[in-house]
Amino acid sequence: MSKNVYLPYAATSEKAHIKSMVQYRKMHNKSLESTEQFWSEIASQFHWETPYDINNFYSYNFDVTKGPVQVKWMEGATTNVCYNLLDKNVRNGMGDKVAFYWEGNDPEDYSKITYKKLLEEVCRFSNVLKSKGVVKGDRVAIYMPMVFEIVIAMLSCARIGAVHSIVFAGFSSDSLAERMADCKCKVLVTADSVYRGDKLLNIKSLCDIAMDKAKNFGHEVSTCIVVRHLPRLYRSMNTSNGTNGSNSDIIDLHSDVPILNITLNDNLTFSVPWTDGRDYWWHDEMDDVEPSCYPVWVSAEDPLFMLYTSGSTGKPKGVLHTTGGYLLYAATTFKYVFDYHPGDIYWCTADIGWITGHSYVVYGPLANGATSVIFEGTPFYPDNGRYWSVIEKYKVTQFYTAPTAIRALMKFGEEPVKKHNVDSLKVLGSVGEPINPEAWLWYYQNIGKERCSIADTFWQTETGGHVITPLPGCTPMKPGSASFPFFGVKPILLDESGKEIEGVGEGYLVFNKPWPGIMRTLFGNHERFQSVYFSKFPGYYCTGDGARRDEDGYFWVTGRVDDMLNVSGHLMSTAEVESVLTEHPDVSEAAVVSRPHPIKGECLYCFVTPNHGVTFTPKLSSELVKKVRESIGPFAMPDVIQHAPGLPKTRSGKIMRRVLRKVAVNDREVGDISTLADEHIVEELFKNRPEKS
Ligand code: 6R9
16 A cells, blocks of 8 residues: 555544445445345335336446437336435434524524424425426426525425426526526526625525526526525524524524515615516415425436536536435435434535535435534635534534635634534545645644544536545545545546556546436436537446546546646646645645647646735745646646636636636637636736736
């Protein structure tokens, strides 16, 4: 085993579901060799109204040359995901267990909801949807803040067989309109307001604009249901101790508080635009319906939800997940990857509007009867210690966040962490991008106190759940490596000609066999599904990522294949160079792109954000060039180091490299940047170019 390996903490291993690599390998082999048996044992823990047939458990075709690509698990069986998440747990005596703690943007604003109450609310909202004409197979768009009602809306769709299509409530009205028109949703569920940092946004007016714009695409949304979130925020802003109902045990979802034109402070007034006959208040509708609703039994291969993910060019792709396989996979990955045990308090900071929120805020935790935290706020409000204070407050045992958040918090050093007791933690998760070893170590040492396992989970919207990840208490960890495949998954590396690479090597990360949670199609566009994911290498699902397998068999995801650089014939990944740059004590973040070069083919153009309070100087720049040269090799020497006060990131924290490539060549035709969290940064970067050409 090579150096820089961190062994799991012995006390965690003792209690872990998977205690050793021997046990992992045994289970992993079984999952590949006796796939039906492995997954049917898991399936038997759930309720099936019509049982599955073990002799016809799954089927697939990944080879476009042999016919349409298709994946099916437990076809013919019927079930209901909502029933398995709520009714089953309530029947098993967990009715009074807390399903979610809710922590508002303001620390004084918090609440909780039990499994029993959640079921009742879901039944009510299912009846509301039915009263608006929603039937099995209809799409329901959801554009909401992180409040209980987003979970209630999702599970209500699942209960009646409708398909939810959540659009992250940070997307523009154009993006929402485009997605609503593409999925042809009957209903839009939203709220009056949402927090973005310290800004309170009136999202109902944004939804009105989006519904108007959707008409230009030929689609009319017939019903819009609006959660009244504002009065809760208002209450917390006007009570010093939050005793005015904002932190009641079960949030009062139907309280009768006046809503229109509430003045929040001297200069901020909200009025909620309204279209009679189309718009309905959530609480009014909920008051009029029965608190019980029989679930609709759906086929294991009926759609559960769709979720748009950006295509590298053009239209977003409506990734479609189905019922049975997704349930098994979200439940199983949650249990093993976070080593979940009853009594744990789990917190995933992702917004429910992303796949991480779907699988690991909602479906995975509830399928395990877990108690989780839903957080509305940001890591920086009211101060930079907010994450650590939430961990302390709820005694969080598993914490799951993104490298971009870790790096942003690293900038403030250890002081904000030291103010809180985070000793309850056992497992730390990371998701969304490769985690650079520098950030990994900071997370491991300062948050995990060298006692916690770090699960660097590699997966995609398309994979439904984790596919390559360490298991806590089991896998010896290498900082920056997602390590080994999850059960049922066999990663393959291909070279440019499509030949499988055995042993040590780097290539395209692909799979030739499905696991239960992989997507089934792109909504309404199976052709595009086949061409995007299955045409490059027939017989393989192509992730679009590159990966390396090292001498110990660990996988290192090196980033999107289009982020690969070829400098003078040397293949390297942007992540590799970025990781060296961020090791410098003065560097907070770095992003590297390739720029055409007359001799080398491509050269490295690096954008560097210094730490808080550090000035970018020519000295720092030359130190960085030297460092990369020394760490990777002379061929990797960057041609340009540019000061970047910030990086152009999407609202989910992904760096938009195509914009950086444009800055590198001084081409102002940057294309659509509406999904950026802060569009102004692009102009700043052009101004900061060190060269005039
Ligand atoms: C879950 C999620 C998927 C893309 C994926 C890859 C990158 C995610 C990663 C990672 C390296 C990890 N990615 N996790 N790269 N290590 N642990 O993020 O889904 O938004 O669809 O993004 O994110 O490039 O292909 P999604």
